Amino acid sequence: TTHAIRVMDAVGTDSLKLQFDCYHMQVMEGGIIRNLRDKTKHIVHFHPDGNPDRHELAETQELNYPPSAEPSPPPTTKAT
Numbered sequence: 368t369t370h371a372i373r374v375m376d377a378v379g380t381d382s383l384k385l386q387f388d389c390y391h392m393q394v395m396e397g398g399i400i401r402n403l404r405d406k407t408k409h410i411v412h413f414h415p416d417g418n419p420d421r422h423e424l425a426e427t428q429e430l431n432y433p434p435s436a437e438p439s440p441p442p443t444t445k446a447t
């Protein structure tokens with residue numbers, strides 16, 4: 368994902384975005400919630416699917432989806 372974002376930044380157009388496939392992201396990188404929050408501005412399509420085996424979203428899946436749908440906390444600022 369980091370490499371794809373570097374390519375997108377180098378191309379320099381808002382027309383190029385990511386399709387975020389949760390199954391593959393979990394298999395390849397893990398950290399679904401962190402990745403979603405860190406890369407939101409680059410994502411145009413979110414493809415939720417279960418892991419393992421790409422089944423429907425359910426409590427039996429490895430990924431816990433409710434927290435990933437929660438809004439990100441506001442950025443913190445350091446006191447000067």
